[in-house]
Amino acid sequence: MSGSNRPQKPLESYPLAEIDEMPVVPDVDPVATPAAPAPEPTLGEMAVLDFIDPAALSKSVPLRHAFRLDGETIGAIQVRRLAVAEVGQLAASIIQKGRYDVYDVYALMTGLPAAVVRALPDDDGDAVIDACSPFLPRFAQETESPSEPTSGNGDGTPSSPAGA
Structure with missing residues (x-):
């Protein structure tokens, strides 16, 4: 036997394999390693500022339908303006x-998980979203909000009712 891995007889002389179905081989790079999830962006150090008019930076929204979350009764939701570092982290x-x-x-602005804000009854949800609206970062103001659909013509104007 020679040291070569090549067949000694012609290829045609070997029997054909009978395969009912061709196996599917995933397209995987055997050298590549799975990418680790990138870490969430973190906030840098922020000073605590003593604002002259702190009421202008937040608003309390009383709820018509109070609820319990993690054992705590929530009867109002505090909405606040985000700090520049928080907007950067969000971006x-x-x-x-x-x-x-x-x-x-909305989750960052209220301190509640996004899933909780989504689960609010319509009247409470609308009130919270309306309170958030003037505090939204610029990039969020320029996108379509769920409470006010746009006309679809690209100019950001609200849609008009059918037949109007």
């Missing part, structure tokens, strides 16, 4: 995830 997170969800912004 970095959007870039990292490759998607934008305005409820992520």
Whole structure:
């Protein structure tokens, strides 16, 4: 036997394999390692500022339908304006995830998970979203909000009722 791995007889002389179905082999790079998820962007150090008019930076929204969350009764939701560092963190997170969800912004502004804001009854949800509206970062103001659909003509104007 020679040291070569080549067949000694012609290829045609070997029997054909009978395969009912061709196996599907995933297209995987055997050298590549799975990418670790990128860390969430973090806030840098922020000073605590003593604002002259702190009421202008937040608003309390009383709820018509109080609820319990993690054993705590929530009867009002505090909405606040975001700090520049928080807006930067949010923008970095959007870039990292490759998607934008305005409820992520509402979550930061209220301190509640986005899923909780989405679960609010319509009248309470509308009140919270309306309170958030003047505090939204510029990039979020320029996108379509869930409570006010746009006309679809690209100019950001609200849509008019059918037949109007």
